[in-house]
Amino acid sequence: MRINYKNFLKNNFFSLILSFATVVVIFLSYDRFIVRHDYVVGYEGNCDKATESCFVGCEDDECTVEYYYTKMQKYQPDLYAECGLDITNCEYADACLSGDRECSKIYCDEKTKTEDEICVSGVKDSYIQSDIGSTDSSEESLQDNLDNNI
Amino acid sequence: MICYLYPKPIFLLFSHDVPVLLYYAQIPATIIALLLSFYIFWNNKKSLLGRLLFLIAVLFSIWTITTLIVWAGNDGGLMVFIWPFYNLILGFIAVFCVYFIYVFLTKKDVGSGLKLIFLALLAPILILATTNLNIGGFNITNCDAFDFEWLPLKIYSSIVGVISMIWILFLLIHRHRSDKTDFRKQITLLGAGIELFLFSFLGMEFVATYFTRIGILPDSGLELYGMFGMTIFMVYIIIVIVRFHTFNIKLVAAQALIWGLIALIGSQFFFIKTQINFILNGVGFIFTIILGYFLVRAVKKVDEQREALDLANRQQTNLLHFISHQVKGFFTKSRNAFSGLLEGDYGTLPETARHVIQEGFDSDNRGVQTVQEILNAANIKTGNVTYLMVETNLVNLIKDVILLLKPAADKKQVAINFNPAVQSFILKADTVQLQQAIKNLIDNSIKYTPSGKIDISLEVSADKKQAVIKVADTGVGIHDEDMPKLFSEGGRGKDSLKVNVDSTGYGLYIVKNIIKIHGGTVTAYSEGEGHGSVFTVVLPVKN
Numbered sequence: 001m002r003i004n005y006k007n008f009l010k011n012n013f014f015s016l017i018l019s020f021a022t023v024v025v026i027f028l029s030y031d032r033f034i035v036r037h038d039y040v041v042g043y044e045g046n047c048d049k050a051t052e053s054c055f056v057g058c059e060d061d062e063c064t065v066e067y068y069y070t071k072m073q074k075y076q077p078d079l080y081a082e083c084g085l086d087i088t089n090c091e092y093a094d095a096c097l098s099g100d101r102e103c104s105k106i107y108c109d110e111k112t113k114t115e116d117e118i119c120v121s122g123v124k125d126s127y128i129q130s131d132i133g134s135t136d137s138s139e140e141s142l143q144d145n146l147d148n149n150i
Numbered sequence: 151m152i153c154y155l156y157p158k159p160i161f162l163l164f165s166h167d168v169p170v171l172l173y174y175a176q177i178p179a180t181i182i183a184l185l186l187s188f189y190i191f192w193n194n195k196k197s198l199l200g201r202l203l204f205l206i207a208v209l210f211s212i213w214t215i216t217t218l219i220v221w222a223g224n225d226g227g228l229m230v231f232i233w234p235f236y237n238l239i240l241g242f243i244a245v246f247c248v249y250f251i252y253v254f255l256t257k258k259d260v261g262s263g264l265k266l267i268f269l270a271l272l273a274p275i276l277i278l279a280t281t282n283l284n285i286g287g288f289n290i291t292n293c294d295a296f297d298f299e300w301l302p303l304k305i306y307s308s309i310v311g312v313i314s315m316i317w318i319l320f321l322l323i324h325r326h327r328s329d330k331t332d333f334r335k336q337i338t339l340l341g342a343g344i345e346l347f348l349f350s351f352l353g354m355e356f357v358a359t360y361f362t363r364i365g366i367l368p369d370s371g372l373e374l375y376g377m378f379g380m381t382i383f384m385v386y387i388i389i390v391i392v393r394f395h396t397f398n399i400k401l402v403a404a405q406a407l408i409w410g411l412i413a414l415i416g417s418q419f420f421f422i423k424t425q426i427n428f429i430l431n432g433v434g435f436i437f438t439i440i441l442g443y444f445l446v447r448a449v450k451k452v453d454e455q456r457e458a459l460d461l462a463n464r465q466q467t468n469l470l471h472f473i474s475h476q477v478k479g480f481f482t483k484s485r486n487a488f489s490g491l492l493e494g495d496y497g498t499l500p501e502t503a504r505h506v507i508q509e510g511f512d513s514d515n516r517g518v519q520t521v522q523e524i525l526n527a528a529n530i531k532t533g534n535v536t537y538l539m540v541e542t543n544l545v546n547l548i549k550d551v552i553l554l555l556k557p558a559a560d561k562k563q564v565a566i567n568f569n570p571a572v573q574s575f576i577l578k579a580d581t582v583q584l585q586q587a588i589k590n591l592i593d594n595s596i597k598y599t600p601s602g603k604i605d606i607s608l609e610v611s612a613d614k615k616q617a618v619i620k621v622a623d624t625g626v627g628i629h630d631e632d633m634p635k636l637f638s639e640g641g642r643g644k645d646s647l648k649v650n651v652d653s654t655g656y657g658l659y660i661v662k663n664i665i666k667i668h669g670g671t672v673t674a675y676s677e678g679e680g681h682g683s684v685f686t687v688v689l690p691v692k693n
């Protein structure tokens with residue numbers, strides 16, 4: 001039996017296009033997120049409330065135990081190279097390093113906090129540190145401290 | 151990256167750190183949807199409706215399984231891969247639900263234009279699926295990607311959902327209004343099911359993720375309640391299958407009920423904490439399986455008996471059909487012989503024989519008409535009538551019928567008056583069938599009017615969208631008791647045989663069905679016995 005390809009394409013263009021597009025999306029998504037890890041990872045970085053302006057978090061529902069954090073974002077491949085799969089106990093995760101392609105460290109202040117969030121600070125000003133390539137003195141000092149620790 | 155605050159799941163899906171409702175809502179809904187839709191698909195693989203239902207169930211199942219992985223998991227890498235597909239699955243489900251309803255209502259595939267509209271609706275979601283405009287990152291502290299979703303695309307996929315709901319509602323209402331058959335009940339049931347599913351599934355999902363995104367809700371747990379929508383949809387599917395055999399499936403109600411119960415009880419094993427509850431649930435689980443087996447067997451037996459009875463009925467109907475045809479043939483041959491004698495084909499008849507032969511000719515004529523009426527009614531009932539709708543002049547059609555029946559009326563000295571309000575009125579109709587219906591009505595009046603007159607009128611509504619035909623006679627009238635069964639199959643009046651010995655009881659039944667097919671209505675009115683009757687036919691121009 002001969003197949004009339006013209007008719008086949010005409011009758012099935014909807015399912016063919018959708019199937020093809022879905023396969024392409026799955027392939028591209030796999031390539032981006034599983035192969036190249038081309039995405040940003042957000043997490044809570046450690047924060048010293050004595051010297052920095054920190055967000056306040058609660059360890060439990062009743063908030064009997066508080067902890068303090070900054071909002072960190074790093075490019076996944078950089079974070080993976082610095083800390084591996086688990087960032088627990090990885091101090092590189094708490095700062096933007098010179099080799100980081102995308103990185104931001106957000107401290108708590110009126111601009112960065114939402115209505116539900118509380119800031120705690122031992123210093124007079126809070127600030128946002130981002131783009132490690134910049135010449136912000138506070139970033140440099142942070143970098144120096146890290147280098148010394150290493 | 152690992153979500154460092156969350157425990158590692160067991161087999162990707164199970165974790166003690168997720169709401170119990172997650173398993174209760176997702177697992178039964180997924181199992182029921184997959185089993186039922188696969189069963190429907192498997193029973194009739196060529197049915198587009200069945201395939202679409204299965205596709206919707208598969209998409210829903212992908213949604214629930216990936217949701218389970220995301221809720222229970224702690225592998226950020228896997229979750230960020232899954233997350234971008236949520237908008238896509240939402241869009242697909244919404245569009246395929248519209249597609250499903252179109253096929254359900256029209257019983258055929260949709261056209262290329264509509265398919266292009268479906269593609270256009272899905273295009274933005276497909277194109278942006280793997281870009282930062284869908285999702286740009288993942289939060290390993292909260293173990294979610296709400297902070298990295300691009301809200302406009304999220305809203306767009308929800309808008310596609312809302313459009314599909316409104317679209318489906320419009321299609322259902324439009325078809326429900328125009329349809330005059332039992333199919334309306336199916337429209338109501340399946341429509342309610344699919345709308346409830348979309349409303350709970352898409353609505354809850356949007357509210358949950360949007361409110362979580364803007365910080366009103368701590369997590370998107372609210373979306374779990376939306377999963378029950380699929381179970382409700384499947385219940386409606388079962389109802390239409392059982393009541394109307396919509397998917398040509400039998401036995402499915404009992405089987406689905408049992409599978410649903412097994413899934414429901416089985417899902418409880420995942421969150422039972424005490425040993426006694428485990429044992430009790432286990433006993434219930436085993437009992438359900440055993441009782442379910444016997445229930446399905448019993449239902450199967452009843453169904454087989456019903457099928458055997460249906461087959462016997464069909465065979466009996468076929469036999470009656472065959473006999474009727476044969477009898478009609480004998481009547482016709484005999485009538486032709488009488489006709490030849492009366493017309494002098496075999497020489498001049500003696501006057502004494504002419505009267506008897508005329509009697510025989512008239513009797514055969516009535517016999518042919520009676521058998522023809524029964525055959526017509528049987529054909530209408532079994533749906534073996536094809537209607538060819540063409541532009542027809544209603545005034546001329548009624549005039550032709552009157553001309554045909556005038557000899558019979560004259561014989562009884564019943565006058566027929568026709569007073570059309572217009573010279574001509576064109577509507578789309580099957581000329582032969584509509585002529586048959588009008589003929590039956592007037593013939594009925596002639597037969598039940600011993601003397602007097604029949605007034606026939608034709609009026610047109612002010613907007614010229616419908617014609618009203620009235621056949622009013624001064625005959626025996628209709629008894630109140632006879633009124634409800636007047637248009638039913640074989641529905642003779644209690645004294646009708648006294649007036650019309652040839653009554654089959656099918657004449658008005660045929661009228662009702664033909665008029666109904668033309669989108670019209672027929673009603674009867676009588677002030678009681680001896681006060682005549684009025685039959686009113688309303689026919690729309692467009693049908």
